[in-house]
Amino acid sequence: MIKLYLGLEPNILTTTRANKLNEAVRLLNSHGLNSDEFKKVFKTGYQCARPLLFKRQHNKCAFCEISNDDCGSPVEHFRPKLGAEEKIGGVWRRVSTHYWWLAWTWENLLFACERCNNSGSKGNKFPIRSSASRVLAPPSPCSYPISAIHYDCASEERLLIDPRLDNPIDHIQWIPVNRTLHPKNWQWTVAGLDDKGDMTIEVLDLSLRADKVTNHLKLIVSQWVDADIHLKEGRPIAAQATWDRIIDSYINNPEQPFRNAAWWACNALFPEAERNRLGLSHPPMPFG
Known part of the structure; x- marks a missing residue:
């Protein structure tokens, strides 16, 4: 979302x-x-x-x-x-x-x-x-x-995320469940960041989308592997170009599904501190 x-x-x-x-x-x-x-x-x-x-x-x-x-x-x-x-x-x-x-x-x-x-x-x-x-x-x-x-619904204190008013990324995250494995083998699950996120996941049963999301994120991980190889072999410009393509293709492109999950995947693959150290772009918040 x-x-x-x-x-x-x-x-x-x-x-x-x-x-x-x-x-x-x-x-x-x-x-x-x-x-x-x-x-x-x-x-x-x-x-x-x-x-x-x-x-x-x-x-x-x-x-x-x-x-x-x-x-x-x-x-x-x-x-x-x-x-x-x-x-x-x-x-x-x-x-x-x-x-x-x-x-x-x-x-x-x-x-x-x-x-x-x-x-x-x-x-x-x-x-x-x-x-x-x-x-x-x-x-x-x-x-x-x-x-x-x-x-006037402002004081209602709903427990569901309204994608028109809320930023769902503040309430729902996608996380790898088996970080000890190589990212190519990660499975992904959805988790709430607060009670509004928890309730929204329950009501919509978003966990049922986990297999589709995992398959989609494998496409991102495969390109991340290329960026990681470029970095390890001393090609930072090529790594940055590959990373920017991931962001443009999977987060910035409004036609793509699962952009919330893609944003969290990018942050898991290259966390903010690592992006700062390597001079890589930060993935922007997706919106539609």
Whole structure:
């Protein structure tokens, strides 16, 4: 997962939101929050954002960074559109009716792969810190337009990484599990750097991507071997050129998958102190 800069919402979503949210409020007031009529309105509308999300995310899932095809892949609601789940006693349970009013909000939408979006993964899971409260829900009966206070999520203290707002590298790292072996034989695993990272890994089950990430990082390691040989044989210019190609190809290239893992791999192969000593470039933070 990397930080995403997704720009302004498309005009079609602006128009769609006005129509759909007005309809949702009308159905809420006439049929109630748990009615089939109210729930039905949330099946459509936000899909109009898919093409632009797909393009701006460079065809990759916002969560696991796997390259994807937009055909059939969902538009993910970061905050679930019909009921949030919290982990209680080791079991995920629905604890609130949030966040129906955010269903067509640009800042709440992401392009995701089907595996990350489904109920066995992210689904409706949206945990917050036990000491915090969820953003205030609109009352019922509800007036339209909905007051801005219901869109202020700053104090919610979520336990999931939002790639639009957070830098995931501050919370999630990929590390080799067998450093005693030559880097060519390293296997990689994902680990949290704090409770937000731990929860995000659990909710998205990012460990299931470990084999794909390991295979991807082998490509980086094979080129690192060339740079290491150049250094050992007294060719620092060639080593730097090879190292810069790794950075450009696997971290700076927005089309590449697993750029978070690539950043951590580069830092494991040539740690910062060693890069300083050798005069090698520092890999920049990836963003998309």
